[in-house]
Amino acid sequence: MGMSLLLYGVAFVVLVVVKLLVLIRLYYCWGVRWSDANIRMDGKVVVITGASAGLGKETARDLARRGARVIMACRNLTKAEKVAEDIRKDTGNELVEVHLLDTSSLSSVRNFANNFVKKEKRLDVLILNAGIVGPKDLTFTEDDLELTMATNYFGHFLLTNILLGLLKRSAPSRIVIVSSDSHNLDWGFDIDDLNNRTRPFKSTWTYGYTKLCNVLFCKQLSVYLEEEEVACNALCPGLVRTEIFGKATDFFHGTLFGFISLFSAKNEKQGSQTIIHLAVGKETASLRGKFFMNCQEAEASEMACDAGLAKKLWEISEETVKLLPEEKHF
Numbered sequence: 593m594g595m596s597l598l599l600y601g602v603a604f605v606v607l608v609v610v611k612l613l614v615l616i617r618l619y620y621c622w623g624v625r626w627s628d629a630n631i632r633m634d635g636k637v638v639v640i641t642g643a644s645a646g647l648g649k650e651t652a653r654d655l656a657r658r659g660a661r662v663i664m665a666c667r668n669l670t671k672a673e674k675v676a677e678d679i680r681k682d683t684g685n686e687l688v689e690v691h692l693l694d695t696s697s698l699s700s701v702r703n704f705a706n707n708f709v710k711k712e713k714r715l716d717v718l719i720l721n722a723g724i725v726g727p728k729d730l731t732f733t734e735d736d737l738e739l740t741m742a743t744n745y746f747g748h749f750l751l752t753n754i755l756l757g758l759l760k761r762s763a764p765s766r767i768v769i770v771s772s773d774s775h776n777l778d779w780g781f782d783i784d785d786l787n788n789r790t791r792p793f794k795s796t797w798t799y800g801y802t803k804l805c806n807v808l809f810c811k812q813l814s815v816y817l818e819e820e821e822v823a824c825n826a827l828c829p830g831l832v833r834t835e836i837f838g839k840a841t842d843f844f845h846g847t848l849f850g851f852i853s854l855f856s857a858k859n860e861k862q863g864s865q866t867i868i869h870l871a872v873g874k875e876t877a878s879l880r881g882k883f884f885m886n887c888q889e890a891e892a893s894e895m896a897c898d899a900g901l902a903k904k905l906w907e908i909s910e911e912t913v914k915l916l917p918e919e920k921h922f
Contacts, residue, residue, distance in 0.1 A: 624858060625866075627869040627873060627887060628872065628873060632659050633655055636661070637714050637716050638663065638718075638871070639715060639719065640655075640663070640721055641666075641695055641720055641721050642666065642721045642723060643672065643721065644664065644667075644671045644672035646832070647863050648721040650860045650864040651719060651721065653679045654864065655872070656679050656688050661688075662689070663691055664690045664691070665692075666693060666722075667692070676690050691708075692704065695742070695743050695744075695751065696733050696737075696739055697733065697734060698747065698914075701750045701751050702754065706754065708755065709755065715759050716762055718752065718765075718766070721768075721770045722744075722747075722748070723770065724740055724743050725799050726739055726740030726743070729793070730793040732787075738788045738798065741801065741805070744802035744805075745802045745805040745809070746909065746912060748809075753915055753920065756922065760820055763820060763821035764822070764877060766876075766877070767825075770826075770827060770867060771827060772800075774799065774800045775800060775804040775807050775896055776892070776893030779794070779796075781801050804895060804896055807826045807892050808896055808898075808902040809909070810883075811881050812902040814880035815881070815902075815903075816922040818880070821878075823870075823876060823877055823878060824880050824881065825870050825879055825880065826883050826884070827870060827884040827885065828883070828890070829863040829864070830863060832860060865887055
């Protein structure tokens with residue numbers, strides 16, 4: 593009898609929790625703001641990193657539907673080509689291409705970016721979307737960079753710098769940086785140890801550090817673009833149910849948020865709306881250094897707004913990726 597009551601009690605608690613999460617989802621998703629579906633992108637060239645799944649995939653689909661030529665810059669070509677073919681069939685736009693780019697590899701970034709600059713005459717929108725939570729154990733890349741930081745930040749830093757000259761020549765153009773609200777969690781960010789060589793490693797903390805770097809990068813880049821017609825803004829897409837949770841090995845993202853997202857998260861189409869808004873919206877065409885959530889400007893953390901920290905991060909990043917004189921365009 594006692595065991596039965598305990599089981600009934602546990603079942604009741606689980607039911608209440610699930611109902612609460614469903615109600616949160618209904619509230620969360622009803623409040624989603626949508627990008628303007630009437631804006632066309634015919635003749636525009638867009639590069640999206642990490643476009644083979646999740647937010648990148650749905651952003652690629654939306655921009656293809658608007659008539660843009662979409663370059664899906666992805667690590668897994670087989671997976672990306674299947675997605676690209678699906679987007680072509682769905683939108684009727686044959687101008688959807690797949691190119692190899694692994695943002696965790698500086699040589700891969702340079703190969704993609706240099707080839708793109710040589711072959712292409714314009715680039716209207718660069719969307720820095722690729723990202724991982726990363727393994728639970730400290731892992732270094734071929735460039736001796738911590739894997740999550742290399743994938744989410746350093747690769748995008750280098751990519752943007754190499755493509756910046758083409759973006760300026762294509763002005764008015766835009767740079768959209770996918771960050772996260774987790775950039776504002778204070779887990780002891782140390783700008784002098786971005787690759788986690790001296791501190792205890794936690795993949796959850798490192799993910800937050802990379803997203804803070806994304807916002808600081810946006811802030812400093814906007815300073816260099818002050819006299820240019822190149823918009824540059826960062827965003828948090830909100831809690832979105834994507835495969836990133838399935839790949840995460842930490843408790844925070846892989847277990848806790850993975851469970852919560854089953855009931856309370858936006859779907860990928862809803863989650864992509866702020867990215868699309870910054871890529872096509874008329875009111876965002878001339879903004880620089882802003883942080884957006886739910887298709888509207890939001891407050892970034894105090895640390896993310898630190899101009900001195902942003903400048904120091906830029907200088908460290910130049911040294912880390914060994915930025916060449918010909919890769920600088922400001």
